[in-house]
Amino acid sequence: MDTTLTRPAEAPQMRGFSREAVEALSRAKGEPDWALEARLAAWEIYDNTPLPTQRDEAWRRTSLRALKLDDVRPFGATRGLARSLDEIPAAVRAGLEEGGEGGRDLRASFEASGTTPRAGLLLQHNSSVLYHTLNEDVAAQGVIFTGLDEAVRDHPELVQRYFMTGAVPPTHDKFAALHGAFWSGGTFIYVPRNCAVELPLQSRVYADADAPAVFAHTLIVAEEGAEVVFIDEFVSPTGEGQGFSDGAVEIYTGQGAQVRYFSVQDWGRHVYHFNTQRVVAERDSTTRSLSILLGSKLTKSNVESALDGPGATSEMLGIYFGDGTQHFDQHTLQDHLKPNTTSDLLFKGVLRDRARQVFAGLIRVEPGAQKTDAYQANRNLLLSDKARVDSMPKLEIGANDVRCTHGATMGQVDRDQLFYLSSRGLERSEAERLIVEGFLDEIIQRIPLEEVRDRLHAAIQQKMGLPAREGDEG
Amino acid sequence: MPIEASPGGGTLRGESTLSTLEIKNLHAKIEDKEILRGVNLTINQGEVHAMMGVNGSGKSTLAYILMGHPAYEVTEGDILLDGESVLEMEPDERAHKGLFLAFQYPTAIPGVNVANFLRLSANAVQKARFQEANPDAEYKAPPVAEFRKRLVEKMGVLKMDRSFMARYLNEGFSGGEKKRMEILQMAMLEPKFAIMDETDSGLDIDALRIVAEGVNAQLGPGLGVLVITHYQRLLEYIKPQFVHVMINGRIVADGGPELAKELDVKGYDWVRAEFAPEEAPVAAETPALARASLGVKQSLTGRQ
16 A cells, blocks of 8 residues: 555645636646536635625624635645655654554554554644554455545546535535535445444545645445444644635445444644535445544534435534634534434533634424424533634424424533532632543443543643643543 | 530540531621521531521531632631631631532532532542551552442442432432532541531432431441431431530521420421521520520530
């Protein structure tokens, strides 16, 4: 898997998005004509779509006036795969190569199959995938886990069938169109019929503080009866200038398949992040997703599930923790297209300082989608008087035999809880941390991966301004 | 009037190493409502005191104020622990100094694991006490295994199943489970003074017995207790040497265990008429027993 796709290209000096930039990117990647044509078609949509303003309903509470699109470098140097982990900058692979229990030494763990805590790892640095590996036994079953650029070359029929055709087409909105024109790097996962990948697959996209735009794409195709768990991580240090990220996540859960998807977004505080994630769930399938939102300066994201076959179930969980002046605007959609479908959404978040959260959640039941069972809840805990939450649950119901419930809550830390804990000798900050972790625990408990749980606990600790500590007893 | 003192409380009193909790002319209000109107009480380590009174008399407020609840404002008077005022201390600091409040209504904290919480709490308290005693030394928390062993032992005394450890703190606990959890925390934190606010409320007789045994196992020269209760029932299990009666934010009567029994027979109207006629405009028959009054309180309890 050390085939070098393309020659290292000069880092382009161009700024701003243009048709020429699309062509230059495609050329640098050495893409086939069909891929370039798809990019250009997306570019046309982008070019013909006005930039959203606060007069648009979906953008009423999020202003893009400070975003300087003309300053964005549309892509960076295109690099090929690293020959070994040693060639990859330490920051990109931090915490993933060794240490911790369960033997996280990749080389050892993947060569000695069956002992690894994950079945595969993919590392992306800025615009380019540098490394990916997959357990041999898993690969032998026909599972594909690779960079999207390589998939364009090696699996064109699958990419052409699924990539931005159904779940997140470029017509979704202006930023999805821009993504379609400039996507770079990204993960492609294909799990064939009745194949269960027991251990999780994991990707990390690491961007430098001064990285050009990142257009990460995740495409998961789980065929009938397949099972897969995937952890998608996005991380960068905070930089001086303006960072830009525009991602898309497409998940196809085939008939009776089971997909678990975890994303952790921890971009530096200078990054504008746009993202659309959509699940297309077939008959009797189960999809469970968790979106963990920690970083960025501004995040505008869509988390959607299309329940497209009878008996399909989608669990949609979200955790967010905003501090400083972070601005999160999350729109969710539980799109019940077929009868007897179930969706269960729970987004819980904590806001401190002057952080702002907008939640707009829609349950949409198409005519004919009888026996829909949809649940939606958004719960917020505010740690300061200046933090702000707007929560707008919405229902659009076109069928008459359905069960839909929704609700939103927001509140400050309970004074009686604080008093109780501090009467037991805990400092106020520690008492608050316990209350915050307790508030999020019902979701944290549903994370089966210790690594993700630890990551989250550490982030909470850091967000609350507390020093790192040893693991709790649990 | 002599007081029957138990061997524990009586013999150790006066030793210089013993701690003292003094409540002096304490006045307090919540919002604009005055609740405590001049409370005086001294508790020595090793003593068990009972504070009796009807609902709304101010006894639970006293418990909260001793622990530093932010909703109450002390307008006059002081609370001294070994001569040092605790009024400016946060609740956690008071816990470090050796005060403990067993809540009447323990707060549920969803998502907070019992074992995890107990270890954090015990470590915080032990660390603070260690550093107070050894300002230059570095505190090292005891190993988890050691903590677990101690916890399991204390849980055994309170007949608490190990499954408690994995539950969320007080969430979905029955009344009896909550009270046992309070006494368990008291055992783990080893306070000098414990205030037990209506620990008997909501308990059936079996639970009451278990809880009382849990408290009695902790009694000794190192622990001073203030049992706050409406009824005499609890005092049959946790035996006080001193009994006080509070009406309308003041202690109006002090005595020994017999005062609680008298109260049980004659009721609070009797105390009100007898000791605080200004609080009870309705005239009542004057009973024979009249050996305590506001004026003789200090001499009655024999403490300075």
